[in-house]
Amino acid sequence: MSLIDLQSWLLQEGIREDLDKIIRLTVRNELDNLAPDISAPSTEPIDWPKLILAGSILARSEKRTDQDAALRIATAAVTLKDDQALTDAGIVLMGKLSNFRAITLATERSLVATNLHGRLGVSLHLEAQRRDIDHAILVQSSGAWLPVNDFQQRFWANAVGASWLSASAPTASGKTFLVLQWLIDQVIAGESRVVVYLAPTRALVSEIETSLKRLLGNSELIDVTSLPFPVNYRTARAGGARIIYIFTQERLHLLANVLDDEFSVDLLIVDEAHKIGDNQRGVILQDAVERITRANPELKAVFISPATENPEELLTDAPIGVQTVAVNSDSSTVLQNLLVAAQLPRKSKLWELTLRQQDSELPIGTLQLASKPVGLKKRLAFIAAAVGERGGTLVYTNGAGEAEEVADLISQLLPELESIDPELSQLAELARKGVHQDFRLAPLVELGVAFHYGNMPSLLRLEIERLFRLGKIRFLVCTSTLIEGVNLSCRTIVVRGPRKGKGHPMEPHDFWNLAGRAGRWGDEFQGNIICIDPEDTQAWPEGIPNRARHHIKRESDAVLELGDSMENYLSKRGKSDLSNMKDKDKFEQVGAYLLTTFMRLGSISAASLAKRHDAASIAKLDQTLGSLADKIEIDVDLASRHPGVNAIGLQRLLEAFRTYSGDVENLLPANVSSNDSYDRFITIMGRINEHLFPAFTPQGRIRLYALIVVKWLKGYSLAKIIRDSIDWHQEVGRSFKLPELIRDTMELVEQIARFRAPKYLSAYMNVLHFYLHEIGRKELIEDDLDIGTQLEFGVSSTTLLSLMELGISRMSAVTLYENIARDDLSRKECIEWIAERVNQFQAMNIPAIIIREVRENLSLFD
Amino acid sequence: MPAKPIHLGPMYFKKRGDAVEYLKKMLHRYDVGDRVNSDDAVILQAALEHHPDSAAKIGCGITDFSVRSADYGTKCFWVNRPDGTTEKFSITGSIHGK
Numbered sequence: 001m002s003l004i005d006l007q008s009w010l011l012q013e014g015i016r017e018d019l020d021k022i023i024r025l026t027v028r029n030e031l032d033n034l035a036p037d038i039s040a041p042s043t044e045p046i047d048w049p050k051l052i053l054a055g056s057i058l059a060r061s062e063k064r065t066d067q068d069a070a071l072r073i074a075t076a077a078v079t080l081k082d083d084q085a086l087t088d089a090g091i092v093l094m095g096k097l098s099n100f101r102a103i104t105l106a107t108e109r110s111l112v113a114t115n116l117h118g119r120l121g122v123s124l125h126l127e128a129q130r131r132d133i134d135h136a137i138l139v140q141s142s143g144a145w146l147p148v149n150d151f152q153q154r155f156w157a158n159a160v161g162a163s164w165l166s167a168s169a170p171t172a173s174g175k176t177f178l179v180l181q182w183l184i185d186q187v188i189a190g191e192s193r194v195v196v197y198l199a200p201t202r203a204l205v206s207e208i209e210t211s212l213k214r215l216l217g218n219s220e221l222i223d224v225t226s227l228p229f230p231v232n233y234r235t236a237r238a239g240g241a242r243i244i245y246i247f248t249q250e251r252l253h254l255l256a257n258v259l260d261d262e263f264s265v266d267l268l269i270v271d272e273a274h275k276i277g278d279n280q281r282g283v284i285l286q287d288a289v290e291r292i293t294r295a296n297p298e299l300k301a302v303f304i305s306p307a308t309e310n311p312e313e314l315l316t317d318a319p320i321g322v323q324t325v326a327v328n329s330d331s332s333t334v335l336q337n338l339l340v341a342a343q344l345p346r347k348s349k350l351w352e353l354t355l356r357q358q359d360s361e362l363p364i365g366t367l368q369l370a371s372k373p374v375g376l377k378k379r380l381a382f383i384a385a386a387v388g389e390r391g392g393t394l395v396y397t398n399g400a401g402e403a404e405e406v407a408d409l410i411s412q413l414l415p416e417l418e419s420i421d422p423e424l425s426q427l428a429e430l431a432r433k434g435v436h437q438d439f440r441l442a443p444l445v446e447l448g449v450a451f452h453y454g455n456m457p458s459l460l461r462l463e464i465e466r467l468f469r470l471g472k473i474r475f476l477v478c479t480s481t482l483i484e485g486v487n488l489s490c491r492t493i494v495v496r497g498p499r500k501g502k503g504h505p506m507e508p509h510d511f512w513n514l515a516g517r518a519g520r521w522g523d524e525f526q527g528n529i530i531c532i533d534p535e536d537t538q539a540w541p542e543g544i545p546n547r548a549r550h551h552i553k554r555e556s557d558a559v560l561e562l563g564d565s566m567e568n569y570l571s572k573r574g575k576s577d578l579s580n581m582k583d584k585d586k587f588e589q590v591g592a593y594l595l596t597t598f599m600r601l602g603s604i605s606a607a608s609l610a611k612r613h614d615a616a617s618i619a620k621l622d623q624t625l626g627s628l629a630d631k632i633e634i635d636v637d638l639a640s641r642h643p644g645v646n647a648i649g650l651q652r653l654l655e656a657f658r659t660y661s662g663d664v665e666n667l668l669p670a671n672v673s674s675n676d677s678y679d680r681f682i683t684i685m686g687r688i689n690e691h692l693f694p695a696f697t698p699q700g701r702i703r704l705y706a707l708i709v710v711k712w713l714k715g716y717s718l719a720k721i722i723r724d725s726i727d728w729h730q731e732v733g734r735s736f737k738l739p740e741l742i743r744d745t746m747e748l749v750e751q752i753a754r755f756r757a758p759k760y761l762s763a764y765m766n767v768l769h770f771y772l773h774e775i776g777r778k779e780l781i782e783d784d785l786d787i788g789t790q791l792e793f794g795v796s797s798t799t800l801l802s803l804m805e806l807g808i809s810r811m812s813a814v815t816l817y818e819n820i821a822r823d824d825l826s827r828k829e830c831i832e833w834i835a836e837r838v839n840q841f842q843a844m845n846i847p848a849i850i851i852r853e854v855r856e857n858l859s860l861f862d
Numbered sequence: 863m864p865a866k867p868i869h870l871g872p873m874y875f876k877k878r879g880d881a882v883e884y885l886k887k888m889l890h891r892y893d894v895g896d897r898v899n900s901d902d903a904v905i906l907q908a909a910l911e912h913h914p915d916s917a918a919k920i921g922c923g924i925t926d927f928s929v930r931s932a933d934y935g936t937k938c939f940w941v942n943r944p945d946g947t948t949e950k951f952s953i954t955g956s957i958h959g960k
Contacts, residue, residue: 662892662893662896662899663899666892666895675928675930675940675942675946675948676895676897676928677895678895678930679928679930679931680894682894683893683895683896684895686893703931
């Protein structure tokens with residue numbers, strides 16, 4: 001019998017019965033409010049020596065199921081029995097799996113007696129020592145040895161040199177932690193002076209920025225910023241502090257536009273790199289990677305993605321001659337229990353829990369609910385509150401409104417706490433002062449429950465995540481923002497009929513991206529995923545998805561594979577009225593990318609993407625692109641500055657400027673302090689809709705969009721924008737629901753003021769500047785901060801900009817700015833202002849979390 | 863009732879209705895948010911001086927004029943004053959005094 005045959009026999013027959021017994025016992029330990037176990041106890045006791053031996057054989061396999069079984073045996077040996085020899089054996093088995101964090105956890109929980117090495121025989125002791133040495137890496141910058149697992153070790157070994165690397169591993173493999181360590185090492189001990197870390201969501205950007213700053217402490221050697229300002233770049237290039245920029249793909253282009261020919265990056269890291277396949281923003285990410293590579297073909301690039309089956313796909317566009325290497329891992333570090341919950345017939349308070357495994361099911365027990373769950377929201381809330389009572393419980397909902405309601409229901413089932421933790425009180429204070437006195441989040445967090453969605457201000461969201469990690473928030477109700485790239489793991493996830501975005505059932509890889517968050521490596525031995533109503537086809541149209549990994553495919557490739565659709569779209573785009581164009585969401589961004597690529601190269605057959613598609617369709621596209629490009633006078637540099645904005649649109653806008661009969665000064669946005677500003681934005685947005693792209697639709701909402709843009713640029717706080725909206729509703733006698741009004745305002749800020757407006761207004765300004773040069777009116781061009789940057793950060797005054805340059809969030813910057821009289825303070829003057837008054841901040845009614853953020857960023861400690 | 867002529871700066875209108883028509887056309891040449899050009903501003907200033915509330919409307923003086931939104935999705939002329947304040951006025955109000 002070969003080793004593989006032996007491993008397979010062990011799982012199927014050899015230890016199956018005992019393995020099921022320990023699975024059942026370990027899983028039951030994880031769940032709260034189970035009815036007492038009434039199943040007939042097995043007469044045969046568990047054969048532990050056999051299990052341990054089987055575990056060590058399975059640990060040598062590379063198959064995920066074998067590794068999982070070995071980890072299950074190790075975990076059971078450590079946690080189920082109070083038997084020193086057995087626990088020691090479990091620890092040795094964890095060592096064989098190089099799961100050092102599980103060993104540390106067992107030690108921290110005093111599950112293993114001290115001096116383990118003394119109890120092991122000589123050969124086991126030597127073997128363990130050798131493993132420790134084998135599975136440690138030297139961090140050059142600090143001289144420290146870091147224990148690592150197999151994936152981490154392979155990453156570290158392959159990341160040396162100039163080659164491009166693409167690494168993929170499931171959530172909770174210690175990817176981000178290791179990459180950040182490696183990054184710091186590269187910048188301190190290596191040659192990289194300018195690093196760009198691309199993270200495809202603003203949520204992930206702020207998270208990575210915070211983590212890096214914490215890891216670096218007060219290093220004067222490295223600056224970390226998420227603001228696209230050239231000052232750090234120039235300092236780094238001049239030999240001063242090196243710089244790590246953390247950007248979304250859109251923000252990267254803002255920096256590249258300012259620096260123009262100067263722009264060159266030494267090291268690029270792309271996190272959540274599988275998002276190169278996302279609809280609409282995937283191609284912008286691809287464009288960003290290509291732009292950075294064009295600027296410096298010697299660049300070193302590292303891509304990271306969670307559980308993908310083809311990470312090497314990301315390396316196909318590496319410059320010729322650059323070596324590439326993919327590091328892929330599918331092994332888990334924490335046991336993940338996938339459980340389904342189905343109601344017992346006619347007993348709505350009793351729910352049968354069953355564990356789903358590769359090809360079998362295992363009954364685990366019956367969950368008892370405190371009340372009858374009438375309606376779907378209650379079902380989700382009550383099951384979550386019962387099964388995950390001990391905390392670390394994440395509940396997935398299909399929208400921000402639902403998240404609030406489910407959180408509210410859960411909070412009603414929890415016992416009132418004797419006293420409120422001070423950090424929870426501070427979070428509640430921030431929610432009340434930073435959003436609204438009656439924002440639902442505030443009373444909930446006081447009970448240890450929170451909700452979480454993408455449009456929330458980052459300071460608030462990061463604090464929620466931090467307190468959830470600490471266990472102070474016990475239940476977190478989230479939305480798809482979490483799978484869009486927030487590194488947050490939990491002990492238990494509860495989910496029913498998950499959708500991604502608005503209404504689309506989740507694909508298996510997305511579901512497993514979510515499910516993968518169950519299990520905090522180093523904090524827990526197991527993670528649980530509870531799927532409610534598994535047989536309900538409305539909730540789960542395709543059933544509960546089997547474990548799947550993401551298949552990476554660029555958005556551009558996916559669109560090109562649709563046959564002639566892209567070409568048809570481009571032909572129509574050149575002629576027809578934009579408002580009638582169907583499918584513009586699908587094709588506009590990629591169409592823009594193709595046209596710009598054509599304008600740069602003279603043919604897309606010369607582009608890297610051509611090798612992935614058949615020559616005939618590329619030639620056909622080339623012809624269409626050629627006839628479009630013939631009519632475009634906008635130069636390729638201008639078009640490249642605005643990825644996702646079609647050069648045809650830019651040309652149309654230029655033509656509209658040329659036929660404009662009014663005073664050209666009226667084409668420029670009015671300063672936000674001017675009375676004309678709001679109306680001018682209305683007209684400009686209308687012009688953009690008509691000529692460039694219908695970005696601000698429906699037309700009837702333009703006034704609202706313009707209003708938000710003006711308030712945002714004026715540096716108003718979210719709380720003030722919400723208050724103004726309430727006042728307006730009351731003045732004109734319109735009814736409103738507060739939670740909805742708050743959510744809508746947050747959405748307008750994030751989606752319009754910070755996403756659409758910067759993208760299209762900065763393109764508008766660029767074409768206008770082109771036109772002003774053309775007619776000899778360049779004196780009208782002001783050398784101000786680019787409108788895109790102003791909008792993304794919601795700043796128009798020097799003081800507010802200086803505050804944000806210090807690294808504090810907009811929420812904090814705006815709160816301070818409300819107390820600062822002058823609008824022209826430099827960074828240094830802002831620091832002086834803060835240092836003089838920081839001890840009075842509390843008396844000035846500034847929320848404690850804001851005070852803490854300011855102190856941390858300015859190193860002003862009590 | 864005989865037609866009442868009106869002078870607005872360099873412009874002469876035989877009937878007030880013609881003046882209203884002229885100013886409405888002027889208004890429609892502009893988009894909301896536009897600053898009114900200096901030639902049109904001379905005529906507008908004359909019109910505003912004709913307004914029954916001209917003293918209150920003009921207040922501390924006239925810097926220039928803008929076109930901005932008014933109620934119910936319409937647009938109208940606004941007078942901008944040196945102190946940063948601004949106020950809308952209606953064309954018919956200025957010409958017919960209502």
